[in-house]
Amino acid sequence: xxxxxxxxxxxxxxxxxxxxxxxxxxxxxxxxxxxxxxxxxxxxxxxxxxxxxxxxxxxxxxxxxxxxxxxxxxxxxxxxxxxxxxxxxxxxxxxxxxxxxxxxxxxxxxxx
Numbered sequence: 001x002x003x004x005x006x007x008x009x010x011x012x013x014x015x016x017x018x019x020x021x022x023x024x025x026x027x028x029x030x031x032x033x034x035x036x037x038x039x040x041x042x043x044x045x046x047x048x049x050x051x052x053x054x055x056x057x058x059x060x061x062x063x064x065x066x067x068x069x070x071x072x073x074x075x076x077x078x079x080x081x082x083x084x085x086x087x088x089x090x091x092x093x094x095x096x097x098x099x100x101x102x103x104x105x106x107x108x109x110x111x112x
Contacts, residue, residue: 006094007068011059012038013079013087018057024078025061028071031100033061056087062097 009030011021018035025033036058045054063071068091080086 002096002098003100004094004096005065006062006097006100007065008092008094009059009061009063009068009072009075009089010092011061011075011079011081011087011089013057013059013081015055015057017079017087018059021057021059021075021079022061024074025059025063025071028074029067030061030063030071033059035059062094062100 009025013021015037022033022035038056038058040054040056061071072089072091075089076082079089081089
């Protein structure tokens, strides 16, 4: 069934923080998330004269609009996003979405 009342929470954090973000999103009501690996293109830093390219974890989480702000704030607190250099999280509207299951388990059976 096509749903229209969802938002996508996008979180970009330093490599290794994805599990913290996903666990906190689920604790706040999200049913799951998708994690991608990426690389930042911001300020270049070096360590002992060797350039360091920061690897990133990028997390997509589709949630109902009714809980999106709560999930976003929970992610922000758990990943310390208010501290400089820790990451960023934001929401994007989803026009339509299919394949979302609202049952209590992720067994592939859609809620009746």
